[in-house]
Amino acid sequence: MTDSQAGTQRPGKVQLDEADLRNRLTPEEFQVTREHGTEQPWTGPLLENKESGTYTCTCCGAELFDSSTKFDSGTGWPSFYDVLKDKDAADLAAIETKPDTSRGKIRTEVLCGKCDAHLGHVFTDGPQPTGLRYCINSVCLKFQPN
Numbered sequence: 001m002t003d004s005q006a007g008t009q010r011p012g013k014v015q016l017d018e019a020d021l022r023n024r025l026t027p028e029e030f031q032v033t034r035e036h037g038t039e040q041p042w043t044g045p046l047l048e049n050k051e052s053g054t055y056t057c058t059c060c061g062a063e064l065f066d067s068s069t070k071f072d073s074g075t076g077w078p079s080f081y082d083v084l085k086d087k088d089a090a091d092l093a094a095i096e097t098k099p100d101t102s103r104g105k106i107r108t109e110v111l112c113g114k115c116d117a118h119l120g121h122v123f124t125d126g127p128q129p130t131g132l133r134y135c136i137n138s139v140c141l142k143f144q145p146n
């Protein structure tokens, strides 16, 4: 897990226009990525996707997860045990994390490292080698087959 925090300047950070996003995204995509929503479990189109490829940010297209790290967590949301490196800064992960204490729970929020889109949360009950479980809303991701 990185110790980066929202607002930290990093290479290639993008500021997306809200009006443009509202045009481009579905209402659910906008609500989850920009207003920190959560999609209904077992509904996401990428949940059962087992093809080989790369998962990118719905909002900005940044490459976030590789299909080789996707696993069946049984939670109803696409789950990954690792994250890709930032293409513009290989010592950084493609995502950022920050503490989330909403809903009376202490969780770690996962955000796109480029555009700060809300993606989901990361938990420490994942499989080896990382022991992490990135629990990501399907609507926050687009799939690019290899």
Ligand SMILES: [Zn+2]
Pocket: 057, 058, 059, 060, 061, 062, 112, 113, 114, 115, 116, 117
């Ligand atoms: Zn993004």
